[in-house]
Amino acid sequence: MNIIGSSGSPVTPDTWNEREMRDALARRDVSEIYKQLRRHGVSQRQIAASTGQSQSEVSEILKGRQVMAYDVLARIADGLGIPRGFMGLAYDGATAVRVGSAKNPEAEEDESVKRRNFLSHAATVTMGAAVLGVEASAWNPASAQTPAPTRIGMTDVQQIQAATKALRDLDYRYGGGTCRDAVVAQLSWAQQLLDASATEQVRRHLFVALADMHSLAGWTSFDTGLLDPARGHFGKALEFAKQAGDEGLVACVLYRMGRVYLHYQEPNEALKLFQLGQVAAQESGCALTVAVLSANQAWAYGMLNRPDQVQQMLGRTKDEFARHDGREAPDWVRFFDANDLHCMIGSAQDALAVYSPEKHAPLAVAATMKANASYGPSMQRSHVFGLSMQATNHIRSGDLQEGIRTGRKALQLAERVKSQRIVDRMRPLQLEAARHRMNPDARELVEDVRLFRDA
Known part of the structure; x- marks a missing residue:
């Protein structure tokens, strides 16, 4: 077409x-x-x-x-x-290049004039007085896009992968709000490499790198509450991953898009994406990827109040996790360690606790406590998720004071992370604490969570 x-x-x-x-x-x-x-x-x-x-x-x-x-x-x-x-x-940058290229070349300043104008600006800033009387801004050109190479090799692809890893680490630690613009800007430059000449092997690796970066752009967009851009980036990521023939990455993209639907309370839609991802995960042969898709299916089944399916999928999650070799897992799935395993078990039990708190809230507390005991500063956002779930289920289990104490810890950490998802995920804690408004500590926690979410 x-x-x-x-x-x-x-x-x-x-x-x-x-x-x-x-x-x-x-x-x-x-x-x-x-x-x-x-x-x-x-x-x-x-x-x-x-x-x-x-x-x-x-x-x-x-x-x-x-x-x-x-x-x-x-x-x-x-x-x-x-x-x-x-x-x-x-x-x-693309606009700046178009606008700049439309100018008459004869109207461009001579390089010597630009040097004098910059000297004037430097003198103004340093000494407080202009040397040549030229406006300080005259030397400053319009922004332009960084030129891309005409031929690329594996080194260029590895640089994209390194940038993606560094930005992903920022996302885990501080939330998508701290790095989304940087991811999108890096992606804008990286996609220019598609026009460069390369061997077939390099081009395939480029497709993988671009798929992973689009996936991160989608995830950080989702984390900051930008649903349409998230969907657009995930769609592109899926195309690049499929073009590269990387079934593991296809599974990862489908898992992440499924999480978007889970967050917006659409478990049926999420389940369809997780099941599609499970097929790709199995094709990839990566046990850790299969574990991630199984765990998320358990969460979706929990939201649908189907405890038998939850137990079945959690059983498979544990089996696949036990047999995976972390050294062979790609970067985009390595986040799923023992802490995340416990947190996902807690998430599934937390979802069931909405329907049967007396049975599932204590199980959610036990699982999230294991995760929260080991989360470090590199995974602050996940830690906040775990603490808010733990606090919510302490209250559901009847341990109000422990719920309030843990909730305050979650709130304290949440202040350091720029994530719309955290704002949304604090709502169940606010609602559960609000059931105990006669308790002054609970009432104060409700107000503090409300102020945090409104801000």
Whole structure:
């Protein structure tokens, strides 16, 4: 199929610089943008495929339906290859390059003039007085995108992998809010390498690296409450992973997208993704990946109040975890250690405790206590999740004071992590503590959690 922006497409980058198109972009008039694309020979189906919309949505927009949501506008811009700055969205490097390249080269300042202007700026800052009387900002050029190599090898791919690992470590420790923009920026540069020449082996490894980075971009987007961008990145990650033939990474992406649906209380949808991921996990031959998918299926079954299936999937999780060789596991699944195993068991029991607190709340407490005893600063977000579940189930079990004490510890750690998921996951603790409003300590905890969640 002829996709917008691909070789042979009727739409070239110059299309976005046409006067009528630029006017429509500046107004964010998506209906007019789509109409002009149709005049260029782009079908509704091509627009839908590029923007991630259904054909019916594209048809409604062509008929005049307005698009106002920032996330949707950004997705449309990215999908069609429109420089975001043309639509008044976040001004990016690609826009700067387009705008800069449109200037008359004869109007560019001579290098010697730029040197003098920078000297003036340096003198102003250092001595408090300009040397040449030129405005200090005159030397500062527009931002530009880092040039990408025309040929790449394994070293270039390894650099992407190293950047992904470093940013993933930040996500685990401090939450997606601290690193999402860096992940997206790194991804913008890394994707340029697709245009470089490379051997087939290097290209396959590049697909794996890009899939992993898109997966991290999806996860950090999800962690900061950006659902549409998360879904878009996970979709891209899935495509790259499949193109690379890496079934383990396919399973990982499906697991992460399933977790999005779990978070938004859609266990049936999550279960379908986990089951798809389980097939890929088994194909990969990685026992740890199979364990991760089994554990998450147990959690989904818990939310559906199906204790028999929970026990079955937890049994398989423990079996697969026991036989895995951590040295052979890829980076994207190594987070699943003994602490996470206990926390996932606690999550499944916590879900069942909503229906039968007297039976499952003590089991959730026991499992989460094991996890929380060993979580270190490198996994602060997981630690907060574990502590908030432990506190919630202490209260459900009748141990109010221990629940309040543990809840305060969770709240203290939560302040250090930038994660919308933590905000959402503190809600059950708030609700359980609110059942004991006659207790002044419980009442104070409820108020403190409320203030944290509102902030």
